[in-house]
Amino acid sequence: MLTVKNIEKSFGDKKVLDGISLTVNQGDVVVILGPSGSGKTTFLRSLNYLEHADAGELELDGKSYDLAKISRKDVLEIRKKTAFVFQNYNLFANKTALENILEGLVIARKVPKEKAIPIAENALKKVGLLEKRDFYPSQLSGGQQQRIGIARAIAVKPEVILFDEPTSALDPELIGDVLDVMKELAEEGVTMVVVTHEMSFARDVATHIIFMEGGHIIEEGDPKEFFTRPKEERTKQFLTRIIPELNIDPVI
Numbered sequence: 001m002l003t004v005k006n007i008e009k010s011f012g013d014k015k016v017l018d019g020i021s022l023t024v025n026q027g028d029v030v031v032i033l034g035p036s037g038s039g040k041t042t043f044l045r046s047l048n049y050l051e052h053a054d055a056g057e058l059e060l061d062g063k064s065y066d067l068a069k070i071s072r073k074d075v076l077e078i079r080k081k082t083a084f085v086f087q088n089y090n091l092f093a094n095k096t097a098l099e100n101i102l103e104g105l106v107i108a109r110k111v112p113k114e115k116a117i118p119i120a121e122n123a124l125k126k127v128g129l130l131e132k133r134d135f136y137p138s139q140l141s142g143g144q145q146q147r148i149g150i151a152r153a154i155a156v157k158p159e160v161i162l163f164d165e166p167t168s169a170l171d172p173e174l175i176g177d178v179l180d181v182m183k184e185l186a187e188e189g190v191t192m193v194v195v196t197h198e199m200s201f202a203r204d205v206a207t208h209i210i211f212m213e214g215g216h217i218i219e220e221g222d223p224k225e226f227f228t229r230p231k232e233e234r235t236k237q238f239l240t241r242i243i244p245e246l247n248i249d250p251v252i
């Protein structure tokens with residue numbers, strides 16, 4: 001459904017993505033793990049061209065694109081089929097929860113407003129925030145704002161939703177509600193690519209794990225295998241450092 005091959009990206013003379021390839025099938029929840037600076041955000045942003053890759057091929061919904069020389073029209077086509085959930089929510093401060101969701105439907109996708117309103121309300125209901133319909137972002141908690149961010153993503157019914165550390169700006173007690181919404185989407189078969197440090201989400205919800213470092217995929221595979229029998233020394237180091245804090249059975 002979504003395939004990328006050999007994505008490369010440099011900032012100045014620093015190569016940040018060095019030939020990353022990935023296949024995402026319908027209904028997959030791909031979790032991307034890796035230390036800070038490994039290129040996770042850059043990779044995710046390359047998938048819907050928020051970041052302009054230097055090289056690479058992207059195939060989405062049966063159509064193939066050369067990321068090095070892509071037309072404006074093709075970029076818009078990719079953006080229509082994907083949705084992005086940002087670490088810092090990226091909501092319009094001067095728009096209500098409902099208006100934030102309507103924006104992507106009415107402006108970007110030209111859905112008539114009277115049709116868009118019930119779609120947006122349904123999305124709000126899905127994230128448990130219908131009663132906050134007319135609230136502005138400043139009147140909502142971080143967790144609620146992020147759930148609005150997720151409602152905005154699901155409202156447009158994209159082929160795939162890309163999440164970049166959706167809970168890392170949240171206070172610990174607000175993380176659970178956001179993860180619950182994401183888990184529910186996964187159970188419904190929504191295709192997702194998720195950068196996160198939430199290891200229990202990775203272990204319990206992911207269908208596939210990618211572990212990146214230095215612009216490379218060091219190891220990838222099934223979560224069970226990944227967490228219980230990692231093959232690479234670097235993966236073992238990463239997991240032993242992170243697992244005790246997160247109360248995952250130590251299994252290495």
Ligand SMILES: Nc1ncnc2c1ncn2[C@@H]1O[C@H](COP(=O)(O)OP(=O)(O)OP(=O)(O)O)[C@@H](O)[C@H]1O
Nearest residue numbers: 011012016034035036037038039040041042043165
């Ligand atoms: N716009 C930019 N200009 C220059 N360098 C950048 C830019 N964006 C990212 N980088 C560099 O690219 C590398 C990868 O960054 P990226 O944000 O993709 O890492 P990450 O894995 O998402 O890290 P984190 O876990 O901290 O979010 C880093 O060294 C970063 O400094």
Ligand SMILES: [Mg+2]
Nearest residue numbers: 040041042165
């Ligand atoms: Mg990042």
